[in-house]
Amino acid sequence: MLEFIQGFQLSEFEITALILSLKVSGVASLCVLPLAIFIGYLLSRTSFWGKSLFEAIVYLPLVLPPVVIGYLLLMSFSTQSILGRFLLDNFGFQFAFKWQGAALAVAVVALPLMVRSIRLAFDLIDLKIEQAALTLGASPLRVFLTISLPLALPGIISGAILGLARGLGEFGATITFAANIPGQTQTLPLAMYRFIQTPGAELMAARLCIIAIIIAIIALVLSELLTRKMKNKLAGVK
Numbered sequence: 226m227l228e229f230i231q232g233f234q235l236s237e238f239e240i241t242a243l244i245l246s247l248k249v250s251g252v253a254s255l256c257v258l259p260l261a262i263f264i265g266y267l268l269s270r271t272s273f274w275g276k277s278l279f280e281a282i283v284y285l286p287l288v289l290p291p292v293v294i295g296y297l298l299l300m301s302f303s304t305q306s307i308l309g310r311f312l313l314d315n316f317g318f319q320f321a322f323k324w325q326g327a328a329l330a331v332a333v334v335a336l337p338l339m340v341r342s343i344r345l346a347f348d349l350i351d352l353k354i355e356q357a358a359l360t361l362g363a364s365p366l367r368v369f370l371t372i373s374l375p376l377a378l379p380g381i382i383s384g385a386i387l388g389l390a391r392g393l394g395e396f397g398a399t400i401t402f403a404a405n406i407p408g409q410t411q412t413l414p415l416a417m418y419r420f421i422q423t424p425g426a427e428l429m430a431a432r433l434c435i436i437a438i439i440i441a442i443i444a445l446v447l448s449e450l451l452t453r454k455m456k457n458k459l460a461g462v463k
Contacts, residue, residue, distance in 0.1 A: 236429070238416070239432065242407075242411055242433070245324065245409075245410075246414075249324055249328045249412055250328075250389050253329070253335060254331075254339075254385050254389045254392060257335065257339065261343055261388070262343055265340050265343030265384075269344045283340055284341070286333055290397065291334060291398040291399075294330065294397070294398040294402075295400065302319070302321055302402075304319055320403075322406065322410065323409065324409055326403040327399045327410045329402070330398035334392070335391045335395075338387045339388040342381075342448075342452075343384045346381060346384070350372075379451045386447050386448045386451070393413060393440055393441070393444075395412070396414040413433055413436070417433045
């Protein structure tokens with residue numbers, strides 16, 4: 226145990242993997258957040274033909290094996306696909322085997338969690354408040370920006386944190402679509418996978434495991450606190 230504690234100082238390789246994980250998850254969460262807000266509000270406030278099918282598609286990544294998601298992304302955005310070739314030929318850009326690809330994989334996996342949290346936040350808002358504002362002449366956009374969005378903000382932040390935490394733990398889709406390239410796509414879970422497969426690297430794997438657990442606990446606690454704050458606020462409890 227003493228040897229473990231004394232050797233807990235992270236190496237440059239481990240720090241790089243941790244920073245890359247935060248970068249990938251942070252970019253993915255920020256980029257997909259507006260879409261998650263739109264979908265969450267759409268599912269909470271509207272009814273339309275095919276809504277059940279649309280919901281199933283949105284939540285599909287929750288039940289699909291991550292490797293399947295990574296494979297579908299690889300088939301869609303590899304340089305051999307139509308879309309991947311178009312991006313490469315016209316913009317000189319590719320997702321596969323790049324950190325941007327890892328961020329895309331994380332975004333797809335995290336989106337359903339964010340949508341569920343944000344939708345719940347909109348569901349908990351009393352519709353009478355919005356209807357009163359509409360009756361007084363406010364436009365639907367103004368009602369959304371000045372009433373719905375502020376009231377749902379704790380839930381939105383909670384969803385973003387959950388998405389970030391989910392992204393930090395993503396493995397299957399990332400390794401399938403972006404590979405396990407040190408310094409480029411090797412996030413925290415992928416670095417742990419490498420250490421587990423390397424004889425004598427158990428200490429490094431254990432240290433990364435502890436870091437992952439600490440980050441996950443912090444994210445879950447923050448998410449729970451924000452959710453309680455939202456419920457208390459809507460219930461009129463200070």
